[in-house]
Amino acid sequence: MSSHETRPCVPDLKKERLKCDFNVEELTNLIDGGKEKTALRRKLRSVISSESAYIDPIPPEYMSHEDQFSNELRKTCHTAMLMNKQNIDIKTLQLSKAYIGVLKDGDPLWVHYHVFIPSITGQSDPEQQKIWMEKIRTWKIFGTYAQTELGHGTFLRGLETTATYDRETREFILNSPTITATKWWPGGLGHTVNFAAVMAQLYVGGKCYGPHMFMVQLRDENTHESLPGVTLGEIGPRFGLNTNGNGFLRFDHYRIPRRNMLMKHAQVLEDGTYVKPSHSKLSYGTMVRVRVGIVRDTCIQLQQAVTIATRYSAVRHQSELIPGEPEPQILDYQTQQFKILPQISSVFALFFAANSVIDAYYSVTAQMDLGDMSLLPELHALSSGLKALSASDASRGVEICRLSCGGHGYLASSNFPRLYTQTTCAITYEGENTVLWLQVARYIIKSYRSAQNGNNLKHSVSYLSKQPRPVRGDLSNNGLLEAFKAAVFKLVSDTEGRIQRVCAKGQNYHMAWNQCSLQLLKCAEAHTRFYVCEQFVRKVEMAKGTENVKKILKNLCRLYLTHHVSVNSGDFLKSGSLSQNDIAVLEEEMCSLLEVLRPQAVSIVDAFDFDDGQLNSCLGCWDGDVYQRLYDEALKSPLNKTDVPEAYYKYLRPLMQVGLKSSL
Numbered sequence: 001m002s003s004h005e006t007r008p009c010v011p012d013l014k015k016e017r018l019k020c021d022f023n024v025e026e027l028t029n030l031i032d033g034g035k036e037k038t039a040l041r042r043k044l045r046s047v048i049s050s051e052s053a054y055i056d057p058i059p060p061e062y063m064s065h066e067d068q069f070s071n072e073l074r075k076t077c078h079t080a081m082l083m084n085k086q087n088i089d090i091k092t093l094q095l096s097k098a099y100i101g102v103l104k105d106g107d108p109l110w111v112h113y114h115v116f117i118p119s120i121t122g123q124s125d126p127e128q129q130k131i132w133m134e135k136i137r138t139w140k141i142f143g144t145y146a147q148t149e150l151g152h153g154t155f156l157r158g159l160e161t162t163a164t165y166d167r168e169t170r171e172f173i174l175n176s177p178t179i180t181a182t183k184w185w186p187g188g189l190g191h192t193v194n195f196a197a198v199m200a201q202l203y204v205g206g207k208c209y210g211p212h213m214f215m216v217q218l219r220d221e222n223t224h225e226s227l228p229g230v231t232l233g234e235i236g237p238r239f240g241l242n243t244n245g246n247g248f249l250r251f252d253h254y255r256i257p258r259r260n261m262l263m264k265h266a267q268v269l270e271d272g273t274y275v276k277p278s279h280s281k282l283s284y285g286t287m288v289r290v291r292v293g294i295v296r297d298t299c300i301q302l303q304q305a306v307t308i309a310t311r312y313s314a315v316r317h318q319s320e321l322i323p324g325e326p327e328p329q330i331l332d333y334q335t336q337q338f339k340i341l342p343q344i345s346s347v348f349a350l351f352f353a354a355n356s357v358i359d360a361y362y363s364v365t366a367q368m369d370l371g372d373m374s375l376l377p378e379l380h381a382l383s384s385g386l387k388a389l390s391a392s393d394a395s396r397g398v399e400i401c402r403l404s405c406g407g408h409g410y411l412a413s414s415n416f417p418r419l420y421t422q423t424t425c426a427i428t429y430e431g432e433n434t435v436l437w438l439q440v441a442r443y444i445i446k447s448y449r450s451a452q453n454g455n456n457l458k459h460s461v462s463y464l465s466k467q468p469r470p471v472r473g474d475l476s477n478n479g480l481l482e483a484f485k486a487a488v489f490k491l492v493s494d495t496e497g498r499i500q501r502v503c504a505k506g507q508n509y510h511m512a513w514n515q516c517s518l519q520l521l522k523c524a525e526a527h528t529r530f531y532v533c534e535q536f537v538r539k540v541e542m543a544k545g546t547e548n549v550k551k552i553l554k555n556l557c558r559l560y561l562t563h564h565v566s567v568n569s570g571d572f573l574k575s576g577s578l579s580q581n582d583i584a585v586l587e588e589e590m591c592s593l594l595e596v597l598r599p600q601a602v603s604i605v606d607a608f609d610f611d612d613g614q615l616n617s618c619l620g621c622w623d624g625d626v627y628q629r630l631y632d633e634a635l636k637s638p639l640n641k642t643d644v645p646e647a648y649y650k651y652l653r654p655l656m657q658v659g660l661k662s663s664l
């Protein structure tokens, strides 16, 4: 039992917390990555919580677009100052969950920290890094990642911004030749940053060498005015993240020095000689890195959503379960448990997957630094698949959590609208999900074919070498993983066979690929799901700690497996890896797991250890005083400042005074 259950809360939550049969703190430590990390996060959180600068003067929902932006820019700049004053590396703060909830609807400097700086460190040579990183460190340079254009986001080879080398002056001339060449979306570009890492088509001596990255100054370092030859602005209100400062940018024959091309991988020498990189896609390295980070970010957003939904479901009473008996907590309905508990299991699945892809990223990039590029395609497939899976699972999960809270989930004060807009945009940015699934599929099909030709496969796809033969009736975790392998193998071999059949009818390969792309998507998702399940099983097997925490992890893992087998039962049946009876047994097990996990649900989400300020939700507060908070929040509406609003005198009263002339 945990010590924090002594804090005051409504009787329903007290009762839930008393049921806790595991050490909440131990689970918190596991999620943080160790006791020390929990302590560090809490220390950072106490620094953040004591800052009055983070208090919004009024709820941001009631501010104008400009005031919202200014308020969040104020807070993000305050953070930079504060961390400097406290001698804390800002990265440490951002990597812990302590900073969650400070910025409400985006951060004008998010892309600077998480995309621009990694571009400089990952794409520029040591000399360039030394110069630029010093200016970044001393706040002379704030930057964005300007890649997407009005006409192209996905298809990078279609980008239209040009960077043409002028051998005479040893400069590049940046130009936006068409309206569709306008850079569109980069975070902070609108009015925050003064530099950008710009992706442009490199031209030397009339020859195009494809997209390359350039460091470009956009605004004067003193006046912040946009420089001649550069046109800049903000792209207007969005579905969410309205304070990210997403902007547009056009160049009119704008000159930058030769050494402003990021030259770690490819170079243009003074005489115009082009030195090509050791792998053609190395300039896409920033995207791989950010995709890896998204898995963790979306996992944290889902943690927030499921904490709110679980606590609310323990407090909310509705209807009758047994006629005549008191209204039960809605968490007692099996259907409600089915909404919430699989989302909790998803949090853990994404958590373990995020850790494993981060490890893979660091080990592959270390090998690449030594000149070995052989693992890059596997890393690209893995990071693309996990980005797509985590973004879609988390955003679906957040929406399910919102729906599980009924009408109150639709209120801004539940915080679901913001959590949803934060999560769903990850489906689009950093590679639209469908497009990334197709990249995964490309890798799987190539691997499958390579195995058919007798070659060895990389670790994550090695099971595609030969038809897996699961043991019938083995429903253990390992048995289910074998069944997964067989189901994915069948999907992949069927899809590859179908591509061949379409080609045999005279269709070219690319058209055949398009005609099979629905199945290809299924292959990619099933392969990635298998990876996540395997990581979950292995990490739980390896988990150290007390038996009761291990039991929670085992049950959540089992719930994840049985849930995903049930959702995709058709694939298992078609491959023959599971029988109808197996599926029925597993679905029954899933239902009993809901019952087993239900009493621990509140304590599991307590272990995510968000404070009320971070959740920013009337429904998810620690003490469960939901109704009073909802009422108090409603009173903050500016419309409630007067009994009769101005709009009544302007519109409603004149209408009422005229009266309806005809009887219709």
Ligand SMILES: CCCCCCCCCCCCCC(=O)SCCNC(=O)CCNC(=O)[C@H](O)C(C)(C)COP(=O)(O)OP(=O)(O)OC[C@H]1O[C@@H](n2cnc3c(N)ncnc32)[C@H](O)[C@@H]1OP(=O)(O)O
Binding pocket: 103, 104, 105, 106, 107, 110, 111, 115, 145, 147, 148, 153, 154, 155, 156, 157, 187, 241, 244, 281, 284, 285, 287, 288, 376, 377, 380, 422, 429, 430, 431, 432, 435, 439, 442, 443, 446
């Ligand atoms: C309050 C809270 C605050 C929160 C704030 C949140 C803020 C949010 C901020 C949001 C910030 C958002 C910031 C943003 O959004 S930044 C913009 C992000 N943009 C994208 O991600 C664009 C997506 N497009 C691409 O990545 C590529 O164009 C694709 C992949 C589609 C094809 O590309 P292309 O047409 O050029 O390729 P190809 O078809 O000729 O060839 C394919 C070959 O290339 C290989 N290949 C491809 N890619 C990679 C790679 N990376 N590493 C290694 N290899 C790679 C591939 O395996 C294949 O190999 P092979 O099979 O031939 O051997």
Ligand SMILES: Cc1cc2nc3c(=O)[nH]c(=O)nc-3n(C[C@H](O)[C@H](O)[C@H](O)COP(=O)(O)OP(=O)(O)OC[C@H]3O[C@@H](n4cnc5c(N)ncnc54)[C@H](O)[C@@H]3O)c2cc1C
Binding pocket: 111, 115, 144, 145, 146, 147, 148, 151, 152, 153, 154, 155, 184, 185, 186, 187, 241, 246, 425, 428, 429, 430, 431, 432, 433, 434, 435, 438
């Ligand atoms: C909140 C947010 C922040 C962003 N921040 C940045 C930033 O900081 N810097 C930056 O450079 N960009 C940024 N972007 C842009 C983002 O990276 C792109 O929007 C994204 O890569 C998708 O590209 P697109 O908009 O061109 O979509 P499109 O590619 O036009 O997609 C439209 C539809 O076409 C489909 N489609 C496209 N190609 C294919 C294909 N080959 N096969 C099958 N279907 C296909 C897609 O699946 C989708 O359904 C941001 C976007 C958002 C929403």
